Amino acid sequence: MAKGSTEATVLGRGLRVRGRVRGEGDLRVEAQVEGDVTVSGALELGEGAEVRGAVAAETVTVSGALRGDVEVRGEVVVTATGSLRGDVEAASLVLEEGGQFHGRVSADFELPDALA
Amino acid sequence: MAATVIGPGITIEGEVSSDDEVIVGGTLRGKLESEGAVTVEGDAVVEADIAAQSVAIGGHVTGNVTANDRVDLLSGGRLVGDVKAARLTIADGAVFKGNVDMEV
Amino acid sequence: MAPKDTSIIAAGTVIRGRIQSDGDLEIHGHVEGTVEVAGHLVVGPDGMVKSDLAAQSVVVAGAVSGNLRGSERVVLEDGARVVGDVSAPSIGIRPGAKLRGRVATGEAPAAEARPARSPAAAVASKSTARQAPVVAPPPRVAAKVSAPPVTKPAATPPAVRAEAAPKRAPEPVVPALQKRTKKAQKRRAR
Numbered sequence: 001m002a003k004g005s006t007e008a009t010v011l012g013r014g015l016r017v018r019g020r021v022r023g024e025g026d027l028r029v030e031a032q033v034e035g036d037v038t039v040s041g042a043l044e045l046g047e048g049a050e051v052r053g054a055v056a057a058e059t060v061t062v063s064g065a066l067r068g069d070v071e072v073r074g075e076v077v078v079t080a081t082g083s084l085r086g087d088v089e090a091a092s093l094v095l096e097e098g099g100q101f102h103g104r105v106s107a108d109f110e111l112p113d114a115l116a
Numbered sequence: 117m118a119a120t121v122i123g124p125g126i127t128i129e130g131e132v133s134s135d136d137e138v139i140v141g142g143t144l145r146g147k148l149e150s151e152g153a154v155t156v157e158g159d160a161v162v163e164a165d166i167a168a169q170s171v172a173i174g175g176h177v178t179g180n181v182t183a184n185d186r187v188d189l190l191s192g193g194r195l196v197g198d199v200k201a202a203r204l205t206i207a208d209g210a211v212f213k214g215n216v217d218m219e220v
Numbered sequence: 221m222a223p224k225d226t227s228i229i230a231a232g233t234v235i236r237g238r239i240q241s242d243g244d245l246e247i248h249g250h251v252e253g254t255v256e257v258a259g260h261l262v263v264g265p266d267g268m269v270k271s272d273l274a275a276q277s278v279v280v281a282g283a284v285s286g287n288l289r290g291s292e293r294v295v296l297e298d299g300a301r302v303v304g305d306v307s308a309p310s311i312g313i314r315p316g317a318k319l320r321g322r323v324a325t326g327e328a329p330a331a332e333a334r335p336a337r338s339p340a341a342a343v344a345s346k347s348t349a350r351q352a353p354v355v356a357p358p359p360r361v362a363a364k365v366s367a368p369p370v371t372k373p374a375a376t377p378p379a380v381r382a383e384a385a386p387k388r389a390p391e392p393v394v395p396a397l398q399k400r401t402k403k404a405q406k407r408r409a410r
Contacts, residue, residue: 075315092315092316092318093313093319094313094314094315094317095311095312095313095323095325096312097293097295097310097311097312098310099311099325100325100326101311101323101324101325102323102324102325103322103323104321104322104323105319105320105321105322105323106320107318107319107320109301109318109320110301111283111285111301111303112268112283112301114250114268114270115268115269115270115283115284115285118228118230118231118248119228119230120228120229120230120233120249121226121227121228121230122227122229123225123226123227123241123243124243125225125227125241125242125243125258126227126239126240126241126243126245127238127239127240127241128235128237128238128239128240129237129238130235130236130237130238130239130253131234131235131236131237132233132234132235132237133233133234133235134230134232134233134234134249135232135233136230136232136233138233141227142227142241146237
């Protein structure tokens with residue numbers, strides 16, 4: 001996230017949030033959040049982040065710990081340090097080896113007819 | 117299209133059909149059909165009817181073998197079953213028990 | 221060419237039934253049934269599989285309808301289309317891969333002998349037993365592929381199998397147990 005960008009908000013380390021988080025634009029979370037998080041742009045969970053709650057955004061990148069369902073229009077990425085427990089509804093999901101993921105993923109696509 | 121190779125460590129129970137060559141080095145029980153050549157290698161065990169363009173047997177086959185072209189039973193090979201093919205060769209040292217029908 | 225140990229089911233080949241391998245396997249054709257591989261399993265971009273897949277490592281670039289279980293890892297490459305549950309200690313889903321199902325990382329699938337049937341939920345309850353060759357010989361495979369995973373040639377099994385030759389389509393379990401007993405008797409006789 002670019003420093004000084006007026007679009008990006010950062011919930012820094014050491015911050016504890018209890019309650020819903022909503023926002024326009026992008027959001028980077030390094031904090032501990034208990035509650036749902038909804039942003040219109042990109043949501044990034046840093047390595048030290050711990051979020052318990054449902055998450056909705058344009059895209060989500062998980063490098064910390066997320067416990068809750070995820071609903072995005074675009075892509076969900078769980079990086080090698082990330083841990084996601086919850087169901088994911090997204091256009092696509094990327095899981096880096098080393099990342100943890102427990103949950104359902106539903107992407108919209110069709111198998112070839114031969115396997116229907 | 118490439119050859120299908122069923123190596124020594126493989127066991128297949130079921131039906132195999134291919135539009136190309138099949139080389140069996142492992143164990144196959146069921147049915148084998150190929151539009152190309154079938155080779156049953158030395159340590160292979162096939163308990164299945166085989167239908168192919170041609171069949172070369174170096175291992176153990178229990179089943180009926182049908183080939184459009186030729187069937188070759190190689191030395192060390194063992195076939196228990198009927199053969200239907202235009203041409204058949206049985207090498208010295210091979211074991212064969214079954215009927216032969218050579219189409220004209 | 222793939223290493224000697226790798227078996228290949230080429231595009232244009234259709235297999236309906238059960239496949240067991242104590243080596244590596246590449247699937248580029250069409251497979252329906254069950255697939256258990258002790259080594260590395262690759263489903264190529266043209267591969268179409270309607271089967272649960274279990275192996276040490278499972279790499280999928282084609283289409284699979286079935287559950288994927290790796291004792292080490294499962295990787296879905298770009299172009300993969302998978303409907304089924306995925307479980308392995310390490311799972312990679314590359315950009316471009318499409319998946320519909322449950323994902324569970326960090327669990328070693330415990331059902332070594334019969335990984336194909338039980339879904340990920342059943343696996344989660346016994347995740348402690350962890351042995352490197354997951355599909356290494358359960359009793360039935362041992363009977364077919366000469367029990368210890370030493371490269372013992374098929375010298376013994378064919379002799380035993382010849383006695384059961386008239387049976388074209390044996391039930392897997394009973395003849396296998398008979399064979400094991402006969403093999404054991406032969407060993408004791410020596």
